[in-house]
Amino acid sequence: MLVSREENVIVQGITGKQGSFWSERMIECGTSIVAGVSPGKGGRVAAGVPVYDSVAAAVREHRVDVSVLFVPPLAARDGALDAIESGVSKIVLLTEHVPYHDVMQVLAAAAQRGTQVLGPNTAGLVVPGEVSIGILPGFASNIFKPGNIGVISRSGSLGTLMALNLVNAGYGQSAFIGIGGDPILGTTTLDALCTLNDDPRTEAVVLVGEIGGTLEEDASEYIASMDKPVVAFIAGRSAPPDRRMGHAGAIVTGDRGSGDSKVRALTAAGVQVLDVPSQVGAALRSAAQPS
């Protein structure tokens, strides 16, 4: 998922402390926030925009392309379904600890309607110089700067560090896509790679993955077919192996998921895998010129 400045954004949970703080930051970055949603608080104004009781009510008054959700975990499913059923085409679900069964219901409903979902448990999306959606410091010019490198990250904090390292090395970002840290995600690493491969401003991709799950392995075949260079960092390679419960996980994923498995799959796909994030500049230097 990418978002442009022309797209209208609403904020669900805009009257909360985080919702209002980050709405102001997003507006600072150029994001076109047209309304907020907060059940029971319709009619108020927050972060300079009108507040509605539901997304259904907001879309009667505004054209809405994107909804970003700052809502508590147990309210996330109904909030997201409100947006999906109201015809919003892109949803950014920031909330952490949304029950997995709720996530599955949201993603199934989104798939039926053709809605794109980023998250849950994502820090959001930044197109530097254009829009910032979520809880990323898109306003910090030492971290996010317009450029030609697309970044995909599961983690907000580590992704931010990688963005900082890119700027320190003289690069900027065409887009930063936080896909989220949960096991079940609306937008996978593969989906985000396809988006960046099709994005004319992106000339190379930095993939920030981590141990667990098989997102990186699942994307490696596609990476091998890409013309744009990809470099990767996988967090947690030095971590002790986790204690898995039952056999079902192993039956489904086999021996994939470990740091070694990811590095093997990515290396075989022609990806240069970094040992530490600060190596990103040197790795890219052979692959893409700063623009």
Next chain:
Amino acid sequence: MNLLEHQGKQLLARAEIRSPRGSLVRSADEAAEVAATLGRKVVLKSQVPSGKRGKAGGIAFAEGPDQAKQEAERLLGSYIAGYPVTELLVEQGIDIAHELYLAVLNDPASKGPLVLFSSAGGADIEEINAAAPNKVRSTKVDVLRGLSVTQARELVDGHGFAPSTVGELVNLVFRIYELYREVDAELVEVNPLVITTSGVLLALDSKISLDPGARARHPELVERFGDGPARGTELERRARELGLQFIELDGDVGILANGAGLTMTTLDAVHHYGGKPANFLEIGGDAYTKAVSALRLALDNPRVRSLLVNFCGAFARTDVMTGGVVEAIKELRPEIPVFFSVHGTGEAEAVALLRDELGVEPYENMDDAVRAAVTAAGTAREAARQGTVG
């Protein structure tokens, strides 16, 4: 949250899925008493949350109360897969005709529930699946519509079971799926699911994992099972009470970072520059205001010889986290050196705080802070060694 076998079986019973007769015991005398009521053959099973319990020697078979008592004495107080055994489930021995496998889990690939069934279950299910993947059948469920009869039948048909058994199995698949949905499970696994020599279906063992994110809507489960089996070191248990993610490791570079991804990366970087981390400790997400208690935890680890504070703020504001750390350092006055790398949301305020309150300058980049912390720990280790020798 991983339930113990006997806890999982309580949930199975609620879903009208039968297990062998038995009771939970905490002493060898109790084991003998229970065994006396169960007939000649009994099984004693250590209640530890490990999938490799049987292979690690945590299960014993006995004939009669005296032998049951002996086996209970042997198991109680021992360690199985790293867990202390304090409870045994003593169950009636079962004459098994067939061992099957049945599980429902959250499947990241299909983004929905996945049901697995095999007519060849048991402890070697992973090996069986690796050698002959078609032995395990699976079906993806549309979570909005639920499991269909056709799906359930396709899992259990064609294995050569008696028609009445097929009917019972279909019924069982539905009950397991409904239980999985009702309790917000990440996994419900029955392995082995057995058909006894008299044709009865029994859940011999079960593994159930509940979603911690859904705790708030299942107060009855929280009340019944608490936080799950206590485990880990004293510091790890303290961290759990504080709601902090903390894992004690065997190195000497203490680590405090925000967010799981950045914290893992900090550990990786310590390894990369030749050091060994003393802990994993992250204060991201909702915990980013808990810097004081987090720092106290890291410093209470006696192995720590240097401390690395690595913040990169997105949602977590570095000024808030650094404020907490500054307060904690003033209060605790650590004797070991502390190294900082601080970037992202709130950076300018955070750097000013460190300068003004502690007279400390954070490192311009994370790698330099990591190298400094690794070097300082090495120097302190060497000094301690010299001290011991001299």
